[in-house]
Amino acid sequence: MSVQIRIERVGKTYFGAKGDHVALNAVSLDVERGEFFTLLGPSGCGKTTLLRILAGFETATSGRVLVDGVDVSALPPEARSINTVFQHYALFPHMTIAENVAFGLKRLRRPAADVASRTREMLELVQMTALAERRPTQLSGGQQQRVALARALAPRPDVILLDEPLSALDLKLRQAMRFELKRLQRETGVTFIFVTHDQDEALSMSDRIAVLAHGDVQQLGTPEDIYSRPANRFVAQFIGDANLLKGEVIGVDAAGQARCRINEELIVLASCDDALVVGQEALVSARPEQIRLLAPSDEGAAGEVRNVAFMGDSSLVELAVGEGVIRVQTSGETLRELGLAPGSAVRFQIPPLAARIVAGQ
């Protein structure tokens, strides 16, 4: 794999009459050719800003963007081989679907025969051939989405940028489109840079994810990395809604393993990257689905059920433990076996190495 897009210390400050706003501090990222790369972060973290800088709609206040080693910072959007799938699709309302898809090809002055065949090919790829002569307003959201994709793919750009393309669709369609997008990316081999604030979307589709917050990259890695080895407190909480437990390191077992005491009854064996010393404070992250609930008679730490939320395939149980609250995700079976209801006593265990010590305050 080779680096295709290099984002070098890109910063963006919006200067305004009511004060300046720093949207990006100094973001550095490499995106590889043919990769499905996701920018994941909460609302307002600067995802759209970064994407608009890549597309050329916005100029960075500092830093630069290289595509295949060439600095494109000064190029206008029409001179970049990068196409965007806009959040609300931005299809041209005065053109048919086929004309929309052909737009980029025509502006590149491709021969008419090529334009026609490529347009047909793209419409087939997104299964929109039957509706080629319709106008965008005569399509459903999902169909418009496909057209926007076909339009962006048609000129064979080096990179496609997608700004929350699924956010306007309903849940079912959103899930179907995840596979569809992934299929299109695999089939075309084009680099996708995908923006979302939905962690499930990011985890299920991406080759790599950059978690963005407060204008900085918090962590860069594969979905597996980010899920199981969150680099800091923010990532741990943003991805999978982990429980963060404050404790004290009471033993360092082996490289990358430490024993932490959370309270008198609760001692967990957690993995970590940094060197730790006995006696230091640590923040342990444990995901709700990794914690096991046990009967009050079993071995484990004690807690009291505060709340049970039914979520269809599983339930989320809130336990009061000491002063804090721990969330546990559990199956309906366990719930019934233990007869859990608000107020009932329960014990729980965090299996060895299911927890992780996260760097952070």
Next chain:
Amino acid sequence: MSSARARTNRVLGLAPVWLLIGGLLLAPLLLVVAIAFTEQGAYGGVDWTFSGAAFVSLLYNVDFDGTASVEWSYVQIFLTSAALAGATTAICLLVGFPVAYFISRQPPSRRSVLMLLVAIPFWTDLLVRIYAWMIILGNDGLIASALSALGAGWLYRNILFTPKAILLGMTYNYLPLMILPLCSSLEKLDGRLIEAAADLYASRWSRMKDVIIPLTAPGIAAGCMLVFIPAVGDFVTPTIIGGGKTLLFGNLVALQFGSAHNWPFGAAIAVVMLLLIGCAGTLPLLIRRRLGRVA
């Protein structure tokens, strides 16, 4: 039963509107049409006998012995009027579009201030505005004295009392009527569509031609109609800064109802012009309908 009642109510409810349209718009119009088909009274006014003579005299000169020869002067006046109004419309569009585009891209608060500024000339009377141009353009007007003060007096060409002056005056008068509908149309234009076009390799010109103009076509059509129609009938501007030397359709009508005392002829000219403008006016409507299916 109840639907018939609802219909009655609807008709009755709109009665004031119908009265207004009928009384204030239709009745005078019908009167003009009626007068066009009468004969000129011996001492001015009209002689209420049906006659098509007024229309005939638009195209033919009938001698006392009854032989008719084709009369081109009125056709020419129509053409001059249409050409001047057309040129005014074109200039207003060329000047007004960039201005409207600029205004529409401003933040909303500044936008309304700018729109107000565009409309400021309408706060004063048309006559005052036109006389102001005479002061600017005249032989010892602002331009002339400024140029001669700079020692460049030889550069000055007096355009007052020429068709150029009429064009200038009408462009100035009707420019706001072009800018305002363009603004409201451009305002509604989604900026993301322009970005999408740029993203898909459209040059500045292509973005204008392929996206902005087609999507603001209704505003362009409205602006052109709002400028062309009053411009083609304008008789104040040609009379004052044109010095009455260029006879236009508006002057011709005014003349017939005034000193010429030929009301049927004046009415006939007005009716013909109305029909011509009506035909021209349906064109943008057709365009709009075609685009309307899209939006």
